[in-house]
Amino acid sequence: MDRQNLTLLTDLYELTMMQGYFEHKEQNETVIFDAFYRTNPCGGGYAIAAGLEQLIKYIKELHFSKQDIEYLDSLHIFSKNFLDYLAGFKFSGDIYAVPEGTIIFPREPLVKVIASIMEAQLVETAILNIINHQSLIATKAARVCYAAKGDGIMEFGLRRAQGPDAGIYGARAAVIGGCIGTSNVLCGQLFDVPVKGTHAHSWIMSFPDEYTAFKTYADMYPSACILLVDTYDTLKSGIPNAIRVFQEMHAAKIPLTNYGIRLDSGDLAYLSKKARKMLDDAGFPDAVISASNDLDEYLIETLKAQGAAISSWGVGTNLITAKDNPAFGGVYKLAAIMNEKGEFIPKIKLSENTEKVTNPGNKTIYRVYEKNTGKIKADLICLVGETFNQEEPLLLFDPLEPWKKTKLSAGSYTLRELLKPVFQNGECCYESPKVMDIRSYCQSELDTLWDETKRFVNPHQVYVDLSKKLYDIKIQLLDQMSEK
Amino acid sequence: MDRQNLTLLTDLYELTMMQGYFEHKEQNETVIFDAFYRTNPCGGGYAIAAGLEQLIKYIKELHFSKQDIEYLDSLHIFSKNFLDYLAGFKFSGDIYAVPEGTIIFPREPLVKVIASIMEAQLVETAILNIINHQSLIATKAARVCYAAKGDGIMEFGLRRAQGPDAGIYGARAAVIGGCIGTSNVLCGQLFDVPVKGTHAHSWIMSFPDEYTAFKTYADMYPSACILLVDTYDTLKSGIPNAIRVFQEMHAAKIPLTNYGIRLDSGDLAYLSKKARKMLDDAGFPDAVISASNDLDEYLIETLKAQGAAISSWGVGTNLITAKDNPAFGGVYKLAAIMNEKGEFIPKIKLSENTEKVTNPGNKTIYRVYEKNTGKIKADLICLVGETFNQEEPLLLFDPLEPWKKTKLSAGSYTLRELLKPVFQNGECCYESPKVMDIRSYCQSELDTLWDETKRFVNPHQVYVDLSKKLYDIKIQLLDQMSEK
Known part of the structure; x- marks a missing residue:
């Protein structure tokens, strides 16, 4: 409401760390950060990526205005040299991302930032804020629409949203996830989506x-x-x-x-x-x-089961806030640091919780489809540069329980890479589709899931596997850590 | 992110109803709408009003730009006459509100709009959006701070907030509710609150x-x-x-x-x-x-009970989303319509649920304090113009269970009116205090509650009573309705 650029929409520690790297230039290496999430919202079997258009806008507009610099100066923790540097700041890194409307699963890099660590840190908070919010609401909307079995769902939640943006971008995400329109006129104006009421x-x-x-x-x-x-x-x-x-x-x-x-x-x-x-x-x-x-996917499902004669649904509070699961929980973790030779050295973040151990290295994601059904078989996270020949068999194994193996026979599957380049050397190289086109794409994405993954109770969890090469690097790093 | 004025931040039906009143001018009477909530968040005993500064800004900036008019025209549901009227629109009514940082209870009018019904409808959605969001987060923050028993609480939730505004205004509200600062640099810049990290x-x-x-x-x-x-x-x-x-x-x-x-x-x-x-x-x-x-008030309370040696707390996701209760549930209901003689005729909205029956008429709120402790005894909703002599006894009774009566003896209590004029004939007559001053006021407000009301389990509910005059009008209207 009160501002036009979101450059200061960041945690203070991003700026204090930036200054640290600025003053210790030997530490300001090129790095890779991955944004990913760990658990599907609402106990479901999948999520939907959303928010990339706003992420791109944020990165494009990133600059410290005179007022921003004056404000930072007033905090008495930043040096004049650093503030001078910020005054000329422009994002100069690379960003890869999963397109909006794509089905996603836990631990996959949804956004990958390759930049000097100063730049990569600065953008952490806003990237997470935008992607977390819209992916959450798009996912919730897809669940509500699934319950309605083809009936139209209208997004009606603006008055209960967590502030104006939550109403506007929440409605945008709800349409991506499958809503046929929104009551929110400003969302209609901004994104050319149907408004009703x-x-x-x-x-x-x-x-x-x-x-x-x-x-x-x-x-x-x-x-x-x-x-x-x-x-x-x-x-x-x-x-x-x-x-x-x-x-x-x-x-x-x-x-x-x-x-x-x-x-x-x-x-x-x-x-x-x-x-x-x-x-x-x-x-x-x-x-x-x-x-x-006060409708949600569970109430609609039971109303349908009771034979309610309703064919059109307005969903407000529970959708726009994702009331039973109001945070997506996406995180942004260091995956690699470039050495003097220009090689990425994989980095891993340990945790006592096995699922919280990060995946190291410069990665991409392949989606593996069953050729005869077009349904998703599994996702495969691998290192950039790894190639897979679809005319050969593919061995998949669960990285958490590697003795669980599946061999796909040659010709029985197809592969699609999910991450797309969005910024190259600070220049945007991606054009966001229109919201209603993203919605159509998302509908086709949802068709690649079995009902068993879309159901609400005990959904089938799609496997997200690591390539052998990535798995070996991860195990090697874990071994090195435990030897320390 | 994409816009400067929020005039179209409204539900489409507000505009279709507006056009209805525009074309049926005999229906476009002066009316009173009350914004209020029905249930304290998180099962608590109170809430904290917040968001008025942004509400005021929204009303001040309310105007339909050329682009707005073009967009509405493109929907093919609005007449040229009506769009011409919107092009010159300016809010011309009165608004009363409870100041930010004030302790509030269910069913009290937090915001009262007196305007032609066209104008009063237009502003409904944004008023609810803003007040619902910030009051929710301020309340949640007060709960978290209460659990910390004087330790400092930092707001750390930007990355998990439901979009940029939810981070910015959520952090503002969290500081009002008692947080000592935020990690959110943009919030610090906009509202001059401490930023840390x-x-x-x-x-x-x-x-x-x-x-x-x-x-x-x-x-x-x-x-x-x-x-x-x-x-x-x-x-x-x-x-x-x-x-x-x-x-x-x-x-x-x-x-x-x-x-x-x-x-x-x-x-x-x-x-x-x-x-x-x-x-x-x-x-x-x-x-x-x-x-x-992943801290919240419950975890902090139990860590304190276990003797954890922690004296400073950073609270993120659970505060910025009010995770266990992410919607405040404020509503906006018609309370009175002016007749040809310029008198307000009270209106009531029935419901099968007794607590959902609205309070009719042009109302205000008096807070009743125990004189010797300074603590809140009860709130009294009455009609504007009713006077109470503090040198006489005051009879209080529960409107839902009117046989429950309490008589306060003369001189044992004091009264304070809560609603303040904010707009008069469309002109703002209220200056918002600085956020850190609102925070101080809120601390003093919290001191007027007993611990029994602030606790998390089975909190004592403060009585919100109706004056005899208001109660009689309500009963009379209910009788009229049931006779129909």
Whole structure:
């Protein structure tokens, strides 16, 4: 709200460390940092990458304004030399990333930054902030849409989002994940996504009676006439008044195309079935019944299982905040440092928790598909430069339990590399698709998952394997560490 | 990130309803809307109001730019007349609000908008978005600070926040709620709050060894020298290397003022006690032990109960997202409509859930204090214009269970009105205090609560009562509704 560039959207320690590297130039090596996450949100089987367009914008606009430098100077911890350097700062590194809308799995590098360690540190916080947020909401949206089995999901959460950006970029991510539109007008304007909405209870309450409120609305918006029927009494007042208005529209030869009712309280299973019968009996079998009120994927799934006669859903709070899992948990870890010879020396971060041990080196990701189904078989993290011949068999093994092995026969699988170059020497070399195109791509991505991975309870976890070469380097580094 | 004014940060239905009132001017009455919440976050006994400064900025900047009008026109649902009206739009109503940092309770009007219904609808979504977000995080921060019993809490959550604004305004709210500072540099710049931070594991890993990394850092930042000791082995390597550096600083006569260690993994109770002993034995009893790693109020409370030797806490994800309760749930409801005589006719929104029935009319809030302790006795929602004589007894009763009555004797209590005028006829008449002053005010507000209300399990709920006059109006409206 208060600013145009996000250069200072960083943790103070990134800047204190930067100054450390600035003053100890021998330490300011070229490094590789990987941004990745460790656990699928909401206990699910996958996540969806989102936020790259905003990440790119952030990197492009990265510069310290005069006011920024003055502010940093006022903290009395930065030297004049360092501040002079910042005044001329421009990101000059390389960034690789998984395109938005792509299905992703734990421990895969979603964003890879290759830059001097000063630059790589500066951008850590904003990269994580942007990618964590949008990937979280895109994933949540895909789950909600999966529960709705093809019904349209509208994103309605702006009023409950964690600030303006959470509303705007959250709605963007929700559309990427599968929502058909949003109530958020600013998101619609910024990203050319469909905006929708009807009226509030206050509209009904401001008229002398419910019928007049409905009638007035229908006269104004005959081609998007969804009437909110629960202000007074859904079955005794709301639906009968809505039917009266539809009958009058019909009599007046106003085409009834996109019309119906919205339920926003009460027992949605019961009320929707009653409403369906009332609408059908009145001769409006194509009237839409939409529902809202603290919905999420679990409620929609059970409403569907109960045979609720709802075909359109408005989802607010639980989607825009990912309420049951409101943080994605992405991290950004050092993977390699270049030596004097220009070679990347792999680095590993130990942890007592085996899953938290990082994957070292300059890596990329191959997605392995079953050729006959087009479904994802596994992902393979390997070193940049490794090649795989699809006409030969491929041996996959679980890096956490390496005795679990699968051999894919020659010709039975296909491979696709996921990381794309986004910046080269500080110059952007990637053009973000339009949000609705990302949404289409994401739909095709979701088709590469089995239902067993998309379900909510005990989803099948897709294997993320390491190449033999990468696995050996990791084990070797672990051995070296334990010898110390 | 992509825009400067937030006028289109609204739900589409606000605009479609606006057009409805524009075309039916007889319906465009002056109305009163109340923003309030229904349940204290995290099962607590109170909340803290925050976000008013940003709300004011939003209202002041409210205008439809040429691009905004073009965008709305492109939706093909708005008439030229209406768009012409929007092009000249300016908020012209009155707004009252509870000042930031004030303790608040459920069902109290935190923001009251008095305006034509068109204007009052337009601003609904952004008001809720801003107030919901910041009040949530301020409340969460107050809880975390309460658990820490006077230890300093640093806000560290930017990388896990739900987008840039959630990081920036979340950190602002966290400071209002009691945090001593934030790692978020942009928040520091915008709101003049303390920014703090040390270094990451990557700093240690980028040096040939841990000691050199520590030593280099200490040489650069001797007066803010908190060393992260868990990169390799906390007890065997991290703390011994930190002590070695402190000893060298001591030998070199560098004043050791703000120095110590940070633990970011492992068993914080055990490690902090071991660390305390090692630092004490080495002659550094004033070395700070700070801790981070997925902390929240519950973990800090139990670490305190276990005697953990930690006196400084960095709290990230769980605070900046209010992880266990990531939405505040504030709503915005029609309370009254002005009739032709200029009188406000109270309006009520029914619900099958008694607690969801709204409070009608043009209201204000009085806080009732026990005179001898200064603690809050109850809040009293009443109609604007009602007066209470503090030299007479005051009868309080619970609106949900009206047979529960308390009579405060004359002279035993004091009253304070909470709502302040913020806009009058569209002109701002309120100046927001500086964030650190709001923080001080909030500390004094928290002192007016008993510990029984601040505790986490089964907190005492402060009564929010209605005046007799307001209660009677509410009952009368409910009776009228049920007769229909």
